[in-house]
Amino acid sequence: MIKLSSLEELRDLFKGVRNSSDDSRLQIIICGETGCQASGANDIIRVAKKYVLQNQLLDTIELRITGCHGFCEMGPTAITKPQGAFYHKVSTNNISRIIDAVIADDYVEELLYRDPKTGIKYYKQEDIPFFQKQQRTIFKKKQEIDPIRIYDYFSNDGYNALYKVFSSLSPEQVIEEVKVSGLRGRGGAGFPTGLKWELLANQPSKDGKYVVCNADEGDPGAYMDRSLLEGNPHSIIEGMIIGAYATSANMGVVYVRHEYPLAIKHLIIALRQARDMGLLGENILGSDFSFDIRIVKGAGAFVCGEETALIRSIEGKVGEPRQRPPYPVQKGIRGKPTVINNVETWANIAFIINMGAAEYAKIGTEGNSGTKIFSLVGKIKNTGLIEVPMGISINEIVFDIGGGSAGDSKIKAVQTGGPSGGCIPVSKFDLPIDYDSLAKAGSIMGSGGMIVMDEHTCMVDVAKYFMNFLKAESCGKCYTCRKGTQRMYEILDDISKGKGTLEDLDLLEELALVVKDSTMCGLGQTASNPVLSTLHYFRAEYERHIIQKRCDAFVCKELTGAPCQTGCPAGTEAWRYVAHIARGEYEQAYIAIREANPFPSVCARVCDHKCEEHCRAETTGGEAIAIRSLKRFITDRVDPSIYKPERSSEIQKAPVAIIGAGPAGLTTAHYLSLQGYKVTVFEAEGNPGGMLFCTIPSYRLPRETINKEIDSLLDENITLKCNVALGSDFTIDQLFKDGFKAVMIAIGAHKSKPLELENEDADGIYPSIEFLKAFNVRGEQLARGRVGVIGGGNSAIDAARTALRQKDVESVTILYRRTREEMPAFAEEIEAADQEGIHIQTLVTPLKIITRNGAFSSLQCCKNRLGDIDSSGRRKPVPIKDSEYSIELDTLIVAISEDSGVDVIGPALSSKIDVTDRNTIKIDDHTLLTSRPGVFAAGDVVTGPNTVIDAIAAGKKAAIMIDRYLHGEELDLSVEIKLPQVYIEPIEVETEDISTIDRIGIPRISVEKRRRNFTEVEAALSAIAATQEARRCLRCDLEFTQPKEIVEECLVNEGGRR
């Protein structure tokens, strides 16, 4: 390497290098950074090299290894030139095909990035949504440069800024440039860099001055500094030389973590190259300016990222912050004036000089100029390193660049700034990303970690995690930081175990505020942020942990037990029957189901299976166990009479009246009867069953199944009176007069919400409930011709599929205002409707109902597009201008939502029972008591339209409450945590076998056989399939039930693995 001794020589070098570089040359660029190395980039590079050499392609194609391409999740990644194609998840098997394709100016189609949601294939890197909204100034360079080749850097404008500074700018002018650019420290606090430099420049310099690059990156989940050092070390060196020149510093230090070996290696190589070429050392480029940089490796204490601790660490002492003032600019390393900037800040300097400060200041927003690199990780579709202009909203980062949630779950919050930062809830996602807005929202910019969290993340657990980190990483000098973090952790740990109290919350907040206020350094002053921000935005979640002993994210182990059991409103021990199925013990499995649920066969068909939603097999990245299908398998196979419920021998004198013979009412009646109560059930319709019977179509739930199950519950203690309705046939006052001691209202929600459009009462328009009821109860076929169904819930799908099966129907179309992904109906129901030939038109809003002679004739609609995210975490439908069109229809079914019958509210009010403004009966959530003593209410009439299992759960609770009420006992039950109790020995299975098996699909009869009739669509699993599915269960229960000896034995035999 030639040593450059003057500016002219550098200029000549530029000319030589840049003229020889040719953009039209074929290139394949493979990412060689730690992230891609972890997914096998090194092998790919080796194979690619071999292939190029063996086929003598050295002159045809250039193979280059560069820094991070950003899309780390898709690694190893490769880019081709001049095509600009982006290949992801490249492997040793297909790298040769990519090379061949580049040479043939072709693409390897199946390796191109394809959007998992839309399925669109992208040929160019910059078209991929992940890259589209980014502004990749620093990153763009990084993927062009081989970090260990200084000539690569030269040919990409490298050291141009240095040349410009040395040839035409005085130190003062450089500082002025940096000030004008508005660059603020990228380490997180955002102190203006130019100002910091000016302070250093003004310090006397007789003993020398230091400039330091802070690469002590310690935030969990953040790695942008590492990526910069690994991918483009020369840009940091160039920035530091310019900084030293501007501030007349003569010594430079890069303080980098020992656990970044590749970064250190690349930096050492780059420093040696720079020194060899005369860019570092004595009299740089023949000037009288001398400057050199050395590396100091930190041992990995988080606190050493704090500048005063970092200085002490460089000096060889224990990394412990000290009081400022004096500031490092006055007294830094060994008492000499020192400026410390983050890696990313240094990387920005060359750009500012090259681009011109005024131009740079235009990027981003006023006061927050430039771009910022974030490491976007967590429960998000696209993870990786992103570079965005300041002022971009969190929404854009999370949903446009990040692609939204990784699975079906809703995104809940984003955590910025690592352990010192805070959580920002989804409702605040329109917040622009800049130093000041984030600080105002209770978080910090930090060095750029951004962790996205969804519903499966527990906020108490997040706070606890960070506090656990901080209590270990606090230096321990300040009493409040050391003890404060320990005590905060202790309280959070208590809360996560269900041992917290509401007073604890106040104490936690009080302590957090004092810790923030009273510590010496930045670590302690921000240590409370994770607690304070989650407390501020998610206090309700904390309170749920404390009062209801519930962790909604199913994370806190001691509160969750087995998630399937806790997820079930009725507390069914799903793990227990799944374990029995795996062992072939079907009768025991049935008993486990029936003990918790008096309607097992019904739920096996129509339950919304909350158990599966929280199944660990799914939340850990796989697919949930098909618990509902397994239940169906058991209920179809086992004779219900094997279960003999426990009956109390006592006879209770007080008679109870239950109004409504739906799942809630019958459940209560059943459990009260078991305790010896005489119960009378009043039903308005001619048959018991309520919603099961009125609205759920028989192709999903055969009538025989309902009748059998109800018959098995009715006994001599229960009197059923049909065709009597509350209000028209009897009143609550009357019931009490007739001697009933307690009354329960469980009349369901039987009225659809109107669209509230003109002409809605025209002939041919029906609310969905009315439509379904007419058919299910009276056999009337109201639909004819072309049928439109408005809505996207289960009720809409039921109505559509029922309409399809009616004789005068030509076609059925579902109209929904969002996209199919946002439809609240069960995915399997939508799929089945689709199979049966029902058209699903999405992104449509009805505007006007057109009638002809008083009858419905067509519907005027407009098209929507998805807009911003609303508070529910879904994208809002926004009407597209001038997109109106009309659909010719003969029948319109409105299924947007259901209300409880308004006709009930009158009698309810006249019986002194309060109602809510949502037309539901008002109750005390803990006791189910209405405003009138002795009158309870449960089911849809309380909650609004809801699921069968919720009604059953409410019915069970009502039975307990009524019993307690009639015995004059305290109604408010203390909440108990339901943890698995019974130990069921697991079957030995090879983990390898299990991990390859997919979730079993739902067996359905063929479309031809079912399309126009009411035969049951779903079939039961075969015994082999059911056993296999049951064996996939991860057995979360064992953690609680496994006998100690077995645990210890495992620890010994398996070397600590369980």
Add this chain to the structure above:
Amino acid sequence: MITLKINGLETNVEKGTTLLEAARFLGFPVPTLCHMDGLHPFGACRLCLVEIGEGPRIKLVSSCTYPAEEGLHVRTASRRVMRARKMIIELLLASSPQSKTIQDLASAFDVKQQRFRQEFEDCILCGRCVHMCEEQMMAKAIGFRGRGENRSIGTPFDVQSEECRLCGGCMYVCPVCMLRCTYTEPEKAICGGCANLSVPCIEKEQFDDVMCYMEPCVACEITKD
């Protein structure tokens, strides 16, 4: 000379004077545990917090380490200071209730109860002993080890240091252990200075001479271990 205001009182001090020295010079009481004349200020116990600055830039700093600045406004007992100080005392009480010094502090600042899980730690890691050993005895026999919750004071690997002359300076300067209440043995108990508080122990016969600060009684709690 530097002119600054402490609790509204203007005063002139020499450059390099700490806020603690200035405040004490004016007679304002500022409690400390880790500070000791003759040793370098360390700022570990945070009890000497004072409030400085105006408007949105108000902050709390440890007065023992903060140098006096021209025109600075210092408040030694503002509401914010007192809130932090009381919490620090509560934390101290929760971890080292048997220390007479800490009991007295609690008594003086009207902290009557601590709300955390009771611990019984002998050391608050104020570092006086470390600094005594280094700065006055020129030995550097002991130092801090570990960080965060694992921080402790001792010699490397717990091997006795050859530098140690067994001078006892470390014990002499300890603010916490030198007057530790010996709880269960009434004849040895030196605790009793906090008679100004209501005490559950008073009712128990064997503790006639002993008055312990804590509620529930620390003495009773500690015998369980």
